[in-house]
Amino acid sequence: MSDSEFEARRARLEPLFESARSLADPSTERGRHARARLSASSGLSPQGVDFAIARCLEIAASDLEIAALIRSTPTSEVAHVLLSANVFVAAHRAIAIALASSAQVRVRPSRREPEMAELLLAGAPGAFQIVPELSPRAGDRLWAYGSDETMDEVAVTLPPGVALHAHGSGFGVAVIDGPHSDAALTPLLTALAEDIALFDQRGCLSPRLLLVNGEPGFAIELARELALELGKLEQRIPRGQLTAPELSEIAKYRDTAHFTGEVFEGGLGFVTVGQAGAWLLPPTGRNIHVLPSANVVASLLPYRPLLTSCAFEGNAELRQALRRALPGARVCRFGEMQRPPFDGPVDLRNA
């Protein structure tokens, strides 16, 4: 890529970044307006929206990250973006990738959460188009985000010659390798609680399982402490509204976990502990299942296609082993699961 082309692509991103920066500022009318609209559409509490913007809207990406995003993004005649609901900040990264690909960007927001794309466009008029339906042609690219079901539907309806970058369903895991002192554990669990609480766990990066390379008793102790942290966080950042089916899933999960192991209440969510090998994927809504595992890499391998993010604390050798075993997941520190580097899509499954 020539310098001039790089600069041209970089320049296309700047209005979007400026729009995001102004939107993130809660002291401005625009910032307040954005928060009100996002609270109404996302189902998150007002504090949850504020927390998500403050922690996850990428307004301070480094030049290196932006350069990596530009260089890793293929060009196209027209770049199309199909956005998903729930993780509203994801619109920013998705549109940035599209702008790095083409000067012509067409975005179809989620019908359930159309606000963020509109808010970004309002701060960057003309940077991209919002359209009710996408109609890509040969030579175009489509970045699609959402459930696997949506990805399947998109894939079969695309005309020939359109490149599809499908980012389907997934989930995150956290891994703690070996015992740590209380002083070291508390900040880890505080950070993990924040990773869980962001977007009320409705994103594909959200941690749903914590694997503990240690004795079952240590896993129970961690679960108890994590529940306390989630309880504290609930006071500061209340969980938003859940749907009736989500509440039903939680009731089923909670009672299953009561029968099969330990359950700790963490605010409105639950931290559950199972026996090694007994995987139970908790529903969204600030719930996490803790499992002891003597071999975390082997435990995670069957789930590799689904894993997007892996928070890790432990020795460097195991960290490297996880990176090798889970090439599609971002292996990161606790507290950073929901803000991966701004160097491309949030996960590496299509890299």
Added chain:
Amino acid sequence: MTRNARSDQLHQAVRRFAAGERAHSFSELALQITAFQREHSPGFARLCASRTRPIESVDDIPGVPCDAFRLARVTLHPEAEDRLRFYTSGTTSGARGMHAMRVTETYHELALHFGRAALLSNERAHHVVALAPLLDEPPTSSLGHMMAMFMVDFERRGPFDVRTPERWLINDQGVDREGLERAGARARERGETLLVLATSFALVGLLDALEGRELLLPASSVVMQTGGFKGKTREIEPAELRASVARTFGIAPAQIVSEYGMTELTSQLYEATVPGSALQAELPGEPGVYREPPWLRVVPVDPATLEPVASGEVGIARIVDLGNIDSAVAIQTQDRVRRVDGGLVLLGRAAGAPPRGCSLAIEEFMTAPGVRQLLTQGGSDLR
């Protein structure tokens, strides 16, 4: 008293109850079994302890979610004492659960007692065939095992080997149509009533194979259908399936009776439509309305709070089954039900939280390649 001695005592009490002796009420027995399970099952004890209200009535008994059967052993006794092990099919969740029984007599008595009441239309001997694959040995399918029991019991000629291809009319090519015709001819010749035990997807497969042609059975034949479709065939509305089967076999729609059962249960529910059956004689039933046996009660509960809903409201079924003495006396299903005059209407399985955005839904997780393979264990099952 030892665990097994108390268990045996409860088994006897439940069998007496099913036989009509009412030394204890349903509620008394349910609460006795609850107390017994709470004492000997740490998992159930934790579940009970999670409830804020004391367990004083049937409505208070917490249901063990069906998911627990695939994650843990839901029994009070050790594996060495298992006499039967039934596995769930796991086709909707990807994983398989296991229901083990230490005492088989209660299961047999309860299943036969209500099966006779629902399915036998007259005093004649019955000839029983199953539109199901040949039963495995030892049986791992609760439905297959029940079908085998009905074959022996309803024919009234003492024990015989039911594991013959003439009885199990599904093979690699699908439903054995000639075998079914032979069974009909035999029933006619001998003056027996033909009883066809079938899964819904086997019936749909047969209808598709016949392409509108008839396969006439004796007019007195009864068809028991059970189970969902589980992605094995196209799905047909129950009323349409009933009408199509009746037309194809040349029998009255009322002679097609639906059964509702689960691997996790000991007992079954039936429609009370079969003319001449004890269940129909007691109170004629409508198609689509399932009758509980006296030793089983369905409590429709709110899916989120798990509190009982008002009578006539739709809830998910918590099933209190006195037969589940050594496993879980109350099962929490995700099946939507509504109580009506004369029984319960089944409204299908409550959908899990649909995928929203890119977060992984639990159903997606359970059916993902690799995950499914990892979690799937055990033999075949039809339920």
